[in-house]
Amino acid sequence: xxxxxxxxxxxxxxxxxxxxxxxxxxxxxxxxxxxxxxxxxxxxxxxxxxxxxxxxxxxxxxxxxxxxxxxxxxxxxxxxxxxxxxxxxxxxxxxxxxxxxxxxxxxxxxxxxxxxxxxxxxxxxxxxxxxxxxxxxxxxxxxxxxxxxxxxxxxxxxxxxxxxxxxxxxxxxxxxxxxxxxxxxxxxxxxxxxxxxxxxxxxxxxxxxxxxxxxxxxxxxxxxxxxxxxxxxxxx
Amino acid sequence: xxxxxxxxxxxxxxxxxxxxxxxxxxxxxxxxxxxxxxxxxxxxxxxxxxxxxxxxxxxxxxxxxxxxxxxxxxxxxxxxxxxxxxxxxxxxxxxxxxxxxxxxxxxxxxxxxxxxxxxxxxxxxxxxxxxxxxxxxxxxxxxxxxxxxxxxxxxxxxxxxxxxxxxxxxxxxxxxxxxxxxxxxxxxxxxxxxxxxxxxxxxxxxxxxxxxxxxxxxxxxxxxxxxxxxxxxxxxxxxxxxxxxxxxxxxxxxxxxxxxxxxxxxxxxxxxxxxxxxxxxxxxxxxxxxxxxxxxxxxxxxxxxxxxxxxxxxxxxxxxxxxxxxxxxxxxxxxxxxxxxxxxxxxxxxxxxxxxxxxxxxxxxxxxxxxxxxxxxxxxxxxxxxxxxxxxxxxxxxxxxxxxxxxxxxxxxxxxxxxxxxxxxxxxxxxxxxxxxxxxxxxxxxxxxxxxxxxxxxxxxxxxxxxxxxxxxx
Numbered sequence: 110x111x112x113x114x115x116x117x118x119x120x121x122x123x124x125x126x127x128x129x130x131x132x133x134x135x136x137x138x139x140x141x142x143x144x145x146x147x148x149x150x151x152x153x154x155x156x157x158x159x160x161x162x163x164x165x166x167x168x169x170x171x172x173x174x175x176x177x178x179x180x181x182x183x184x185x186x187x188x189x190x191x192x193x194x195x196x197x198x199x200x201x202x203x204x205x206x207x208x209x210x211x212x213x214x215x216x217x218x219x220x221x222x223x224x225x226x227x228x229x230x231x232x233x234x235x236x237x238x239x240x241x242x243x244x245x246x247x248x249x250x251x252x253x254x255x256x257x258x259x260x261x262x263x264x265x266x267x268x269x270x271x272x273x274x275x276x277x278x279x280x281x282x283x284x285x286x287x288x289x290x291x292x293x294x295x296x297x298x299x300x301x302x303x304x305x306x307x308x309x310x311x312x313x314x315x316x317x318x319x320x321x322x323x324x325x326x327x328x329x330x331x332x333x334x335x336x337x338x339x340x341x342x343x344x345x
Numbered sequence: 346x347x348x349x350x351x352x353x354x355x356x357x358x359x360x361x362x363x364x365x366x367x368x369x370x371x372x373x374x375x376x377x378x379x380x381x382x383x384x385x386x387x388x389x390x391x392x393x394x395x396x397x398x399x400x401x402x403x404x405x406x407x408x409x410x411x412x413x414x415x416x417x418x419x420x421x422x423x424x425x426x427x428x429x430x431x432x433x434x435x436x437x438x439x440x441x442x443x444x445x446x447x448x449x450x451x452x453x454x455x456x457x458x459x460x461x462x463x464x465x466x467x468x469x470x471x472x473x474x475x476x477x478x479x480x481x482x483x484x485x486x487x488x489x490x491x492x493x494x495x496x497x498x499x500x501x502x503x504x505x506x507x508x509x510x511x512x513x514x515x516x517x518x519x520x521x522x523x524x525x526x527x528x529x530x531x532x533x534x535x536x537x538x539x540x541x542x543x544x545x546x547x548x549x550x551x552x553x554x555x556x557x558x559x560x561x562x563x564x565x566x567x568x569x570x571x572x573x574x575x576x577x578x579x580x581x582x583x584x585x586x587x588x589x590x591x592x593x594x595x596x597x598x599x600x601x602x603x604x605x606x607x608x609x610x611x612x613x614x615x616x617x618x619x620x621x622x623x624x625x626x627x628x629x630x631x632x633x634x635x636x637x638x639x640x641x642x643x644x645x646x647x648x649x650x651x652x653x654x655x656x657x658x659x660x661x662x663x664x665x666x667x668x669x670x671x672x673x674x675x676x677x678x679x680x681x682x683x684x685x686x687x688x689x690x691x692x693x694x695x696x697x698x699x700x701x702x703x704x705x706x707x708x709x710x711x712x713x714x715x716x717x718x719x720x721x722x723x724x725x726x727x728x729x730x731x732x733x734x735x736x737x738x739x740x741x742x743x744x745x746x747x748x749x750x751x752x753x754x755x756x757x758x759x760x761x762x763x764x765x766x767x768x769x770x771x772x773x774x775x776x777x778x779x780x781x782x783x784x785x786x787x788x789x790x791x792x793x794x795x796x797x798x799x800x801x802x803x804x805x806x807x808x809x810x811x812x813x814x815x816x817x818x819x
Contacts, residue, residue, distance in 0.1 A: 208509070209402045243395055243734035251395075294734075317735075318706070321401025321511035323519070 115179035124175035131159055131170040134183060141183050142192055142221055144199075145258035146171045147308055149335030150267045156258055157195055158221065160188060167191075193225045201232040202281060204239060204253040205311070211324035212312030218256060219311075235281065242287075244294030248306050248317055252284050255313035261285060261305035268335055273299040285313075307331040347372070350770060355379075355779050358457065358787050364778055365616075366761045372768050377758040379750070379782060381619035388740045396422055396709070396735040401511030403727065403742070408508050409452065410788055412445035412500055413720030413745075415513040416582065417727040422515025424603070424714030425731055426707040433700035434517035439582050440692050441503045441512070442718065443685040446581060447537070448496025449721035450638075450678040450685075453786040454544060455489020458675060461780045462551055466558070467773035485547065492540040492682070495533050499689070502526035517704035524699065531693050534686060538652075541683040545656060548676050552663065555672065561763040562781045563671025563756030566591030568624050568634035570609075570748065571641040572719050578649035579641060579684055581719040587644050588624060588634065593667045596624070602717035605726055609743065621750040622743055633751040636723025637785065638677030643667050650691070653684035671756055674784045678721075709735045720745045722788055746787040756781045 111126040117137055124133035129152070134141050145156040154172040161170045162182040170183070182188070199205075199218060207213050221227075239252035262274040262285060273296050277286045287293045306314045307327045315324040337343060347370040353363035367376040387406055394402060400418040404411035416438060423430055454462075460473045463482055472480065479486035497507045503522055504510025512519050522530075552559065570588045574580040588597035588608065597608050610625040610632075624632035634640075643666075648654045657680060664673055692698070709731060716727045723745030730738040760781045764774040 209398060209405060211398065241393060241395060241736055243736055249395060317395075318397050320397050320514045320519070323511070323514075 113175055113177045115175055115177065115181060117181050118183055128175050129171055130161060130163070130168070130173050130175050130179070130181055133175045134161075134170065134181070139183055141170050142224065143171060144217060144221065144256065144310055145260065147260045147264065148332065149339065150260070150263040150308075153259055153263070156199075156256070158192055160191055162188065189225065192221075193227055194231075196222050196225055196227050197230045197232055199256050200227070200230050201234050202237075203255060204234075204236060209321050210254060210312040211315045211319040211321060212254070212326070213322035215322070215325045216312060217310035237281070239284075242293050243317060244292035245296075245299070245301070245317065246294065247301055248293065248303065249315050249319075250285075250287075250293055251313055251315070253313075254311045255285060256311060257283055257285070258310060259285070260308040260310065261314060264304045264308040264331070268338060269300060269302050269304050271298050271300050271302075274305060304331060304334065350765075352775055352778060355782055358779075358783055362782070362787070364757055364782070366757075366765065366778070368765070372766065374758070374761040374765050377754070377761045377778075378616060379753045379757050380617045381750075384618045388742055391737050391740045394737050396425055396729065396731050396737060397515055399727075399729065399737065400513050400515070401509070404509045404511065406742075406744075407788055409449055410445065410720050410722070411509045412441055412504075413718060413725050414727070415510070416442055416718035417716040417720075417725045419513035419515055419518075420583075420716030420718060421714040421727040421729045422716070423705075424716060425709060425711050425729065425735070426515050426705065427710035428516050428705035428707045430517045430705050431700070431702045433521065433697035434703050434705075435582075436692060436695055436697045437503060437518045437521060437703070438513060440522070440689065440698065441500055442582050443689050443692075444496045444499025444503075446496070446685045446719075446721050447682050447689075448493045448500070449786075450682045451489055451493035451496060451540075453721075453783075454548075454675060454678055454682075455486065455493070457786070458780065458783050459485065459489060461776065461783070462555070462675065463547070466776050466780060467771075470772060470776070473776070485543075488540040488543055492537055492544075495530075495537045495540075498533070499530055502530060514704065516706060519703070521700055521703060522698040527693055527698060530689065534690050534693070537686050538683070538690075541679060541686055542652075545676075545679045545683065548679050549659075549663075552676070558777065558780075559670050559672040561759050562777075562784055563752055563759060564669055565755060565759065566669055567752055568596065568627075568632065569640035569643045569667075570624075570634045570636050571644045571724050572717065573644050573646075574649070576649075577646035579645040579647070579653075579681075581641075581685075583718070586717060586724070589644055591667065591669065593643060596626075601715075602726060603713075603715040605715060605717070605728075605743070611743070611747075617750070619750050620743075620747045622748045623751060630751065630755075633755070634748065635671070635752045636745050636748045637721075638674050638681050639668050639671070640723060641719065642677045642680065648680065648684045650684055650687035652687055653680055656680045656683060671752065671781070671784045674786065678786070681721075709733060712738075720788075722746055722786055723748055744788070746785070749785045749787065753782055753785055753787065756784070 112123050114123050122137040142158045144158045152171040154169040159170040160167050164180050207219050242250040265274045266272040273287050274285055276283055287296045348368040350366035355362045362381045365378045369375045400415045403414040403418045406414050456475045460478050464473055501507045504512035568590055572580040572584045573587045574584045586599045586602050589595050608625050609622050611620045611622045613620055623629050624634055648657050713730045725745055726743035728741040760778050
C-alpha cells in the first residue's frame with residue numbers, strides 16, 4: 110500500500126493511500142473538531158468545522174485526501190476564529206435553548222461551543238418558526254434543534270438501508286423530512302430502528318418521552334452496528 | 346388629584362415591581378397600585394413543545410421556586426397520561442416539595458424580611474439588608490442561611506442540582522434518593538428543627554413590637570384558597586382544593602383541581618403584567634382571595650405533626666381561628682417550616698425513597714390536564730391542552746402571587762392610608778409599603794438571588810406631570 114508523507118502542525122506524519130487528512134490526523138493523535146462527520150458513513154463536508162489550512166488554503170479535512178508535500182495546520186488563530194463563528198452561526202440559525210433541551214449535557218454542538226469558547230452569539234438570531242413531530246411511537250423530531258448535518262439521512266440510507274430521511278428545501282429553509290414529507294409516524298419506510306436518533310449530534314432527534322437533559326444518543330451501539338456491518342459479522 | 350408617589354423598583358422581593366401612591370391635594374391618599382413590570386410570556390412560548398419537556402421548561406419560570414413548577418407541571422402531565430404514578434414517586438415528590446417549602450420560606454423570613462423585622466422598619470437603609478442583619482444578629486443570619494441551605498440540599502440530593510432540576514416528569518420522577526443522601530438529610534434534621542423553633546421564638550417576640558404594622562399590613566377580610574388533606578390536615582402536594590370565606594365557611598371543596606375554572610376567573614389590569622384571579626361567583630372586589638401560608642393555616646384543621654400542631658394552637662390563640670392580617674404571613678411561614686421539617690423526618694426512613702419503580706409509562710390518554718400543588722407562596726395551577734401526539738396546544742398558569750395580587754394592591758392602599766399624612770414621606774414609610782408587599786413573599790416570576798440593597802427612586806409627581814419631589818436611594 111502506498112504511503113504518503115505530509116507535514117501536520119510542523120511534524121512529519123504518514124498517511125495510507127486514500128486516507129483523508131482527518132483520518133491521518135486522528136491516527137497521529139491530533140484532534141480536529143467535527144460535527145457532521147460520523148465514522149462509518151460517507152463524509153459530506155457540510156459543517157466545515159474540520160477546516161484546516163493546507164499550504165495556506167482552507168480545506169475541509171473530512172473530504173480532503175492526504176497527499177504528498179502537504180503542509181497542514183489544524184489549530185491556527187484564523188481556524189479557531191472560523192470554527193467559533195461556524196458554531197455561532199449554527200446557534201443563530203435555529204432555536205437552540207440548551208437549558209431546556211432534551212440533549213443538554215449530551216450534545217455535540219453544546220460541547221463544541223464550550224470547547225471553542227463561545228460565550229455569546231455575535232449574529233442576530235433568525236428565530237425561525239420550526240415544527241416538532243411527535244407522531245412516531247418511539248421517537249420525536251424537533252427542527253428547532255437541527256443543524257442539517259445529515260447524519261440521520263446518511264445512517265438511515267447507508268447502514269439501515271431504509272432511506273427514510275432526506276433533505277427538503279434550499280438554504281436556510283432546508284430541513285430534514287421523512288418519506289416525502291409525511292409525518293414520521295406515518296412513514297412507510299421507517300423501520301423504527303433508531304439509528305438516526307443514535308447518530309443525531311443534538312436534540313433534534315430524541316426518544317419520545319425524554320425530558321430535559323435526559324436524551325442520550327447511544328453512540329456505542331451505533332459504532333457496534335457499523336463495525337459489525339463493515340466486518341460482515343453476520344454474513345452467513 | 347394632586348400627586349403620585351412611585352416606588353420603583355420594590356426591593357427584596359423576587360422579581361421586578363413598582364408601587365404608585367396617588368395623593369389628593371390635601372396629601373391624603375386617594376389610591377395605591379402595585380404594578381408588576383416584568384413580562385415573561387411562558388404561556389405563549391410553551392405552545393408547540395412536547396408535554397414531557399414541560400416540567401423542565403416551566404421550572405425555568407423561577408429560580409426560587411422551580412420545584413413548585415416541577416410539581417404542578419408533572420401533575421398536569423400525569424393527568425394527560427392518565428396514570429397513577431408509583432407510590433414511591435409520590436413520596437419522593439413530597440420530600441422534594443417539603444425541601445422547597447423550607448428553603449423558600451427561610452429565604453423569605455431571614456434574607457428578605459429579616460432585615461425589616463429584626464432591625465426595624467426605620468433602621469438605616471444602608472444596613473437594612475441581610476449583611477446588616479449578619480452584623481447585628483450573627484446567630485439569626487447564620488441559622489437562616491443554614492436552614493435555607495438544608496432545604497436546598499434536599500432538592501439537590503434528589504434532583505442533582507439545587508436550581509432547575511428536571512427531576513419530576515409526567516408519570517413520576519427520574520431518580521430516587523441515595524443512601525448517602527438520606528443519611529446526610531437525616532443528620533441535618535435536628536439543626537434544622539432547632540433553627541425553625543428559634544425563628545418562631547423570634548417571631549413571637551416581634552408580634553407585640555409590630556402590633557401597629559400587623560394591624561394595617563393587609564389586615565382585611567378576604568376569601569382563602571388552598572389544598573387540604575382529606576383528613577383536614579395541612580397539605581402541600583395533593584388533596585382537596587378548598588376555598589373558604591372570610592369567616593372560614595367552606596365555599597368550595599373539590600376533590601380535583603380540573604374544575605378550577607368553574608370558580609376561579611382571571612382579569613388583566615392595564616397597569617400590570619400580573620393577572621388577577623378572583624372567586625368567580627363574587628366578582629371583584631368581593632371575590633378577592635388570598636393563598637399561601639395564612640390561607641393554608643386558615644383552611645386546615647391541624648398541621649398533622651406534634652410540634653407544628655402545638656405552634657398552630659398558639660398561633661390561633663393569638664390571632665384567632667381565621668387570621669386576616671397579611672403581616673402574619675411571616676408567622677405562618679415559620680410554622681410551615683417546622684411542619685415541613687417534621688414531615689421530612691417522618692418520610693426520610695421510608696424505603697420507598699430508594700425504590701427503582703419511579704415512573705409510569707403511558708402515551709397521550711387525555712388531551713387536557715390540570716396540575717395543582719402548593720408552592721411556598723400558595724396554590725399553583727398548571728393547565729395544559731395537548732394534541733393527540735402530546736404537543737402543547739395551550740397553557741394556562743395560575744401562579745400563587747397572581748392570586749394574591751388583589752390583596753397586595755389592597756395592602757399597599759391600607760398601609761399608605763395609615764402612614765402617609767403629609768407632603769413629605771419619611772423613608773421608613775416607603776419601606777413599610779415595600780414590606781407590606783414582602784409579607785406576601787411575592788415571586789414575580791422570577792429573578793433569583795436578588796437580595797440586599799437595590800436602588801429606589803421615589804417621585805412626587807404633580808397633576809401636570811411635573812416632578813415636585815424626588816428621593817433617590819442608590
